[in-house]
Amino acid sequence: MEHHVYPIGWKNFMERLNQTFKDRVECFDDYFPCWKEECSRRHVFLWIRTFSFYYNFVREHSELGFPPALYDSPLKDRSEADRFISLVQEAIQ
Numbered sequence: 821m822e823h824h825v826y827p828i829g830w831k832n833f834m835e836r837l838n839q840t841f842k843d844r845v846e847c848f849d850d851y852f853p854c855w856k857e858e859c860s861r862r863h864v865f866l867w868i869r870t871f872s873f874y875y876n877f878v879r880e881h882s883e884l885g886f887p888p889a890l891y892d893s894p895l896k897d898r899s900e901a902d903r904f905i906s907l908v909q910e911a912i913q
Contacts, residue, residue, distance in 0.1 A: 878904045
C-alpha cells in the first residue's frame with residue numbers, strides 16, 4: 821500500500837466532512853434509535869445514501885451558493901425544496 825501525503829487544505833476538508841457526517845448520524849440516532857435485537861442495519865445504509873443525496877444534490881453549499889453536484893445544472897437556481905422534488909420525480913420516472 822502506498823502512502824500519500826496530502827496538503828493541509830485537503831486534510832481540513834476531509835476532517836470537516838467526517839465531523840459533519842458523524843454529527844448527522846449521531847443526531848439521527850438520537851431521534852430514530854433502532855430498538856431491534858437482531859437488526860440488519862439496512863435502515864442505516866439507506867439513511868447514509870439519503871444523506872449523501874441531500875448533501876451533494878439538494879443542500880446549498882455555503883460558499884458556492886448551490887449544490888456541488890449541480891454545478892452545470894439549471895436546477896442549481898431553484899429553491900432547496902424545488903430541487904428535492906424535481907430530483908425525486910426524475911428518479912421515480
